[in-house]
Structures are given as C-alpha cells and as structure tokens.
Amino acid sequence: MERVPAVRRRRLGEELRRLRDLAGLTSGEAAGLAGWHQSKVSRIETGRSSVRAEDVTVLLDVYAVRDRDLRDLLATLAGNGYQRGWWHDxxxxxxxxxxxxxxxxxxxxxxxxxxxxxxxxxxxxxxxxxxxxxxxxxxxxxxxxxxxxxxxxxxxxxxxxxxxxxxxxxxxxxxxxxxxxxxxxxxxxxxxxxxxxxxxxxxxxxxxxxxxxxxxxxxxxxxxxxxxxxxxxxxxxxxxxxxxxxxxxxxxxxxxxxxxxxxxxxxxxxxxxxxxxxxxxxxxx
CATH class of the missing domain: 3.30.870 (Endonuclease; Chain A)
Structure with missing residues (x-):
C-alpha cells in the first residue's frame, strides 16, 4: 500500500469525522453499522493509524455519501488502497x-x-x-x-x-x-x-x-x-x-x-x- 504521511491521515480523518457528524451518528454507531469496534473509527478520525481505501468506502457508504468526486478524493488521500498510481513503477x-x-x-x-x-x-x-x-x-x-x-x-x-x-x-x-x-x-x-x-x-x-x-x-x-x-x-x-x-x-x-x-x-x-x-x-x- 502506498504510504500516507501523517498530514494526509489527519486531513482524511477530519473529513470523515465531519461526514459522520453530518450523518448524525456517533463514532460508536458508525462503528456498529460498519461492523467494527469503536476504537477503529476513533483511530481513523484522529489520524493515529493508516486506513485502506476499502475502509474509507465502507464509512462513506455508512454515511450515505454519494458524491463521486468526493469519494474518489478521499480514496486518494487514503493512498488509493491497493490501486497503484503510475508513479509506482x-x-x-x-x-x-x-x-x-x-x-x-x-x-x-x-x-x-x-x-x-x-x-x-x-x-x-x-x-x-x-x-x-x-x-x-x-x-x-x-x-x-x-x-x-x-x-x-x-x-x-x-x-x-x-x-x-x-x-x-x-x-x-x-x-x-x-x-x-x-x-x-x-x-x-x-x-x-x-x-x-x-x-x-x-x-x-x-x-x-x-x-x-x-x-x-x-x-x-x-x-x-x-x-x-x-x-x-x-x-x-x-x-x-x-x-x-x-x-x-x-x-x-x-x-x-x-x-x-x-x-x-x-x-x-x-x-x-x-x-x-x-x-x-x-x-x-
């Protein structure tokens, strides 16, 4: 997976927290809907741990985010998961x-x-x-x-x-x-x-x-x-x-x-x- 520096993890976490708030969910409720432990959502939102694009997709589905450009952007901030950019070569x-x-x-x-x-x-x-x-x-x-x-x-x-x-x-x-x-x-x-x-x-x-x-x-x-x-x-x-x-x-x-x-x-x-x-x-x- 492409490394994501701390600055991008924090930015991604802040945006995911904002989207969760807009959805009217607590971190515990979001974790339950995603099938995760609450601590995982907390680590993602505070930028303390890396996150895969697949996990971002799960959260965006939970928050009912349909905007394709925003979804693509957040996947990019997550390092595109296992999708390799051309620069990987x-x-x-x-x-x-x-x-x-x-x-x-x-x-x-x-x-x-x-x-x-x-x-x-x-x-x-x-x-x-x-x-x-x-x-x-x-x-x-x-x-x-x-x-x-x-x-x-x-x-x-x-x-x-x-x-x-x-x-x-x-x-x-x-x-x-x-x-x-x-x-x-x-x-x-x-x-x-x-x-x-x-x-x-x-x-x-x-x-x-x-x-x-x-x-x-x-x-x-x-x-x-x-x-x-x-x-x-x-x-x-x-x-x-x-x-x-x-x-x-x-x-x-x-x-x-x-x-x-x-x-x-x-x-x-x-x-x-x-x-x-x-x-x-x-x-x-």
Whole structure:
C-alpha cells in the first residue's frame, strides 16, 4: 500500500469525522453499522493509524455519501488502497516524499505555486528537466536521471486531464534568468512557458526584481486545493533534502494570503508573457 504521511491521515480523518457528524451518528454507531469496534473509527478520525481505501468506502457508504468526486478524493488521500498510481513503477528512484507529492498533485483540483529559483515541474521541458536534474544531483546514473525526467514530464498530464488541474504560478524573475542547461535549453524553456501561459487552466505571472523583497524569497511553496472542500487544502514547502507538509488551518490561510499578495505585486498576465518573450528573444538572437 502506498504510504500516507501523517498530514494526509489527519486531513482524511477530519473529513470523515465531519461526514459522520453530518450523518448524525456517533463514532460508536458508525462503528456498529460498519461492523467494527469503536476504537477503529476513533483511530481513523484522529489520524493515529493508516486506513485502506476499502475502509474509507465502507464509512462513506455508512454515511450515505454519494458524491463521486468526493469519494474518489478521499480514496486518494487514503493512498488509493491497493490501486497503484503510475508513479509506482518508478519507486526505485523516487523517494517516498516525492511519490506522495505526486499523489497530492494528481488528486488536487487547484495548485498555487510560488517559485523563486527554478521553473515549476509542471511547466518544465524535457531538456530543462534533464539539465536541472544533472546539476542538482550529479551523483545519479544516466538511467536514474532519465527516469526522473520521465516522471517530471508524466506529471504534466494533470494539466490536460478532464477536468484539468488549475495552475496559478508566480515566478521570481530569477527563475527566468538562471541559465539552466545553457542558452539553447533556456530559450526552449521560455518558449514553452509562453505556450503554457496561453492555456486557460494556467495563470502565469512574473515577479520582477523591481518588486524588491518579498516573502517568496524565503522559500518556494505550493498550496494544493481539492474539489468539494477547502478543509483538505495542504501546503508543501520545499527544503533541500525534504518537504514540509503544512495542514493547520491558520497556516494554510496565511500561505493563501501571502500568495495573493505575491500575485498583486507580480506583473499582470499580459506583461508577464511579454517579459518572458523578450528574454527568450534575447537568448535566441
């Protein structure tokens, strides 16, 4: 079974408890209807133990939840039970934390991404992804690099699924000016950003150097939102060797407010696209 980190267990437990309350059941009554001991429902709701998608299905049936999108989302938070995500085939090169990030990304309906150093993975070209992976992890073999690049590109399918992931990205100007892979690779990457900015599901803005200091310089982050309820939102903050999952409501609200401020300080969409085109023309010329 795919590992589910504590943050997702807690979010899942909180949502299941909310649904139980809406159904007008006590934890003991829910356990009786499910054929379980009351302690099992308690452990699930408090996030103290992992839960299989099959158990989530049982509880949703007990609570008469018929919303298919919500049922699918909660199954995703449970790690999809024994259903393997496509990333499972790359488990020999993907850290558990990265697999879990992909699982969150796959189940989300919206992502708000602040990047202060590199192009977001969902918008990278294969050449850029390869050059970046080699620079950041020079110890990897050719096979491992190729596998990680394939994963990076496969992740981008969420932007074209039905319905697509809605991506709002704010890129510090440094992202566009950092020469990853050399001028030719960067020109291709900037061209790809121009094309991505035309997609209705992508809203891309550039935060220019003239904006001065901003909270985004302290670290990149992504806010994932899920269909049906904002109570399941999760913030992922990147570190050098790991990622921090933030799920406290007040912290999520703080990151959401910070992202809105960054959007206000960034160039409008049209001006952002024009800046990317100008920098690409400089590299191509």
């Amino acid at each position: 790359f488990r020999d090169v993907l850290p558990v934390e990265y697999r879990d990030f992909i699982s969150l990304e796959t189940g989300a309906s919206r992502a708000r991404s602040m990047e202060n150093s590199v192009v977001p993975g969902l918008l990278q070209t294969p050449a850029y992804a390869e050059a970046l992976t080699r620079d950041v992890m020079p110890q990897l073999s050719r096979r491992e690099v190729d596998a990680l690049v394939r994963v990076r590109i496969a992740r981008q399918a969420v932007l074209h699924q039905d319905p697509p992931l809605e991506l709002e990205a704010v890129l510090d100007e440094a992202v566009l000016r950092r020469s990853v892979g050399g001028p030719e690779v960067m020109a291709g990457q900037l061209r790809a950003l121009e094309e991505a900015a035309k997609l209705p599901q992508v809203r891309l803005q550039v935060l220019p150097f003239t904006a001065g200091g901003h909270m985004g310089v302290t670290g990149s982050f992504v806010v994932f939102s899920f269909p049906n309820t904002s109570d399941l939102d999760v913030v992922v903050v990147d570190h050098l060797t790991s990622s921090l999952y933030v799920d406290r409501k007040e912290d999520i609200e703080a990151y959401g407010a910070a992202f809105a401020r960054l959007q206000d300080r960034a160039l409008p969409y049209e001006e952002s696209a024009a800046m990317i085109a100008e920098l690409r023309a400089e590299l191509s010329g």
